[in-house]
Amino acid sequence: AQSVTQLDSHVSVSEGTPVLLRCNYSSSYSPSLFWYVQHPNKGLQLLLKYTSAATLVKGINGFEAEFKKSETSFHLTKPSAHMSDAAEYFCVVSPSRGAGSYQLTFGKGTKLSVIP
């Protein structure tokens, strides 16, 4: 069984300040972890993916996330927010291999607002 908890439903930051979106996961298996972003009326775009290689994962648009097994966390960060980062962000877990590895479990999403 697996689950994802995104700790904040809404985060608001000023342009140019750091972004932190929090995610905790639970998985019976060695997990793969993902962050996807969804802009209004658009599909989900993959930001980054962790698959048991380096624990610090760099993604697109300056985002990165750190896998911390001891804390079962996979928080998403960015040093400096841009107006175009305003969107909804989803933390996602799946088994890294084997039965059910295709089945993504999504968090409920965090809506990021960026204030000019």
Next chain:
Amino acid sequence: GAGVSQSPSNKVTEKGKDVELRCDPISGHTALYWYRQSLGQGLEFLIYFQGNSAPDKSGLPSDRFSAERTGGSVSTLTIQRTQQEDSAVYLCASSLEVEDTQYFGPGTRLTVL
């Protein structure tokens, strides 16, 4: 290259009517997935295809929902006798193989009046 495409982008229908939603995966992707995104439930897995076969249909909410895939490419999700609770955004994704990263289409927003 081209991404996953879905049609229509928006569909408004009356309760009780049947609807068909279409997904064109990325060329060469063998696996295809359907998800539903609704306000109350978040993002839910519905069904996936490996080639033309659907090994896991466990997420389909009722027997009014069905899906098929032909030629290892296009997939159609059919909802019969639509109900208001079927209103949601239906997302399709594809991946090169089943364990690979899933790439999503823009979705079809279904509104049942």
